[in-house]
Amino acid sequence: MDTNAKTHQQWLQEMEAESRSKQTRFINGISEKLRRPMVSEPPRHPYRGAPDFWNAYEWSEEERIENFTSNFKSAGGHVERLATMDDAKRFITEKARSLSAKYVIRNKQPELDALKLESELPDARVSVWNEETTAGEGPLYWKARAAEADIGIVMADYAAAYTGSITVRSSKDKGRSVSLLPTVLIAIIPLERLKTRLGEIMVHFDEGGRENLPAGIHFISGPSRSADIENDLTIGVHGPGVVYALIVG
Amino acid sequence: MKVSLFITCLSDAIYPRVGEAMVRLLAKYGVKVEFPKVQTCCGQPAFNSGYWKEARATAHTIIEAFEDCDFVLSPSGSCTGMIHHYPKLFEEDAVMHEKAIALQAKSYEFTQFLVQVLGVTDVGATFPHKVTYHPSCHGSRLLGVKDEPMALMSNVKGLEFVPLPFADDCCGFGGTFAVKMSEISGAMVTEKVDHVKETEAEVLVGLDMACLMNIAGNLRYRNEPVRVMHLAELLYEGVKHA
């Protein structure tokens, strides 16, 4: 196993060396086609991002809630407007009971820890993503926990009202699978994270820069869908078929 | 002000009545139209088929024919659109290139000239018929002639306008396309005529005789009694009867 891994590393290194020498030829070929020497200074990009009128566009809080709700619903999702995290807790536990959920998985986030779902849902097995008590369990274990789950619960990092989208960033404590593999997805959106435009979210990724990006950033705008059979809409093809967005605050 | 008519080869040969209607209508507004007889065809059939050398030969003739006038107007958005390709056609000939740009700048499709230059949207016509309109692709998409014909028609007394379903769809003419890809072209014109029939209009009006010849040809083939007219003809007939 060890020697195999080592040769794999060697193989990767060989591939990399090949790639680097190819890169020079490949990029030079492009410069040549463009009939000029390779550009090494960042070119001035006068059209970066959305037009100015758009960057100035902003909705009031009520408009954001209204528009998020109507967009998310028209994509087949469900939206609840809740005052407090206690209401969110009540909603989730009632939903889990009414669906007779046997397996629940949630991200390991302080707001979700505080809901104490583990004790509120004694009939369900509630897994907490990548929890330390299960240290030593690898990706295979977590893949199985997410795949078996009836409900996945996440906190949204951002949301955009204009498109009705929730944004989740992956991390050690935030599994990409949690918002993907379960049958039902519940995402809690703290009101202050609900923006008007996608651009208000994107700007964080540009400003934070490469080093601060997680491996996965996902914008989710409703339940999984397809129109591939006779253009007839089907919900829940691969991802969650039922999605709740809980706007809290 | 010298205003010259670019009749286009199709209207010259087959539909002289369109040119006559244009000239007579414009006379009402004091526009004394000239007709330089050295003109021929815009060269589009050759240009679109990839024969640019041949297209250049005819474009040359057109550029010279209209060199000394202030405005050039034609009954076809497509042929006017072809003039817009002349600068590209002569991009390696500085002298002709400049002349091509000058010609482009002074070329107008008929309704463009009427509305944008003369400022006319009501010619005082009466035409008590049910009318539908096919916006030809080159005029509407490439020259942007969209509002002008609608404004002119909306001011014709008695004219009952019925929108053509899927009006923006190409009629399937496309010059040599209709010959080279005759089956596809045939399917397209058949569908266009199906839509014309749906409107139950008595008259189909348009701004390009090539497209209208195509649609009229299919209407006649199917023995449909819809009358097909250029808008200039409709307006002139409406003025005569007013």
Next chain:
Amino acid sequence: MSGTGGHDHSGGATVKERADLALNNDFLRKAVKFTTERLKNGKLKAMEEHGNWEEWRERGKQIRLHTIAHLDYYLNQFTENARANGVHVHFADTAEEAVHISLSIAERKQAKSVVKSKSMVTEELHLNHALESIDVEAVETDLGEYIIQLAGETPSHIIIPAIHKNRYQIADLLSEDAGEKLEPDTSILAGYVRRKLRQKFLEADIGMTGCNFAIAETGSMVLFENEGNARMVTTVPRTQITLMGMERIIPSWSDLEVMATLLPRSATGQKLTVYMSGITGPRRSEDADGPDEMHIIIVDNGRSLQLGDPEFQELLNCIRCGACLNACPVYRHIGGHAYGGTYSGPIGAVLTPSLQKNVAEWDDIANASSLCGACYEACPVKIPLHEMLIYLRRRKIEAGHGDKIEAAGMKGFATVMSKSGRFNAVLKLGKFGQKLVARRGEIRIKVGPLKGWNSYRVTPSLPKKSFRDQWGTLEAEIRGGLQEMAPDVKSRMERIVKERANGAGGHGHGH
């Protein structure tokens, strides 16, 4: 997937022959018409609702123009950043190289199965077939792609690959796959595919994707999709391979906002696809999901032929939304397979020949357009496809691959049309000649050059006098009754002429 390309299953050697066959397939025409119409209307509605569409379109075009004009810089930047994220980046000049790299990775990983999300680049490379040749199962996981893979076909639309199949055909295919009878009900069929593919995702060794956009400044790759299969493919298997056309680059996430505004609206009329995912490298060591190892293969495969070519460089701006297909009246009548290549519709008619160096291999594909410009009007980044089609035709003629008879005809056309006297003489000859065939002002015979035309139409005959014949009389008549020109009209005309001399004004061309 048959993997043998699009040339084998639609019958007919030429675009014309395949198109004629498609035109006789009533179901195909209805299915394609119905769906493209829905997508087109969805786009129009989304454009209107969003507002300022022309400004967004112009912005999209400018971002793409800028990126492609500096592609060496941005591609290099992307590569360095992706490497810094832990991605293994590879370069492939040709399809063969891209396939070779993909297979080496699969062999090295001793992979038994690959799950794929929709990718037009892999269609270009016929990668599924190559994987099967080394006994690696390649499973398409997009619902439409899975269906056509079972049918052994290729996609006939960029966005809706199985646009040409109805639910009964799909039910038959899936029933055979399932080994039991499935009812032709969309939710039953999709439910079956969900269960079946869920297993495939969990078992697969490699996940393979295309790439909608690659962000140079952060080395991230972005995928747009509705089903969640691309997320599965990039989350569940331990190795991820992404095949990316070298032109997929945009500089920043801010630029992504513009693309995210244009792409889904143009493709399906959605404000955003259900999922938009930005993947920045393999899983971090502390993460509990995501691939351990990630490869990105940057593919040229003919794309650089358009670089530096002023007539075709804009082709690289394409964001693969399919709006030109939905807008195209020709596509709607003949469907995607008639085009005979990986890409169909107006973009395919231009892209397929452009990706090939050898003009002699060009099909008559560029002729399958009436040049109506609907594609240009629909394009969210304003690619003048209708003009490129003319350029392709010209290049074919210039390279000596034109039709001999047509060339002679065009030469004759130029001879006649460059001198009005000759034109007049030909008209007179025509009037004489038509006496044999014209009846009551119409010509209905179906022979010679009129065969195709008169199979659907009646041709008008030439009137007794052409316009130029009448002009003398007409001119004399109107000179008599000429009205005085209104002073405001006169001054407007003078102003227009003056402004024109100053280079202002102009009632422009469509782009």
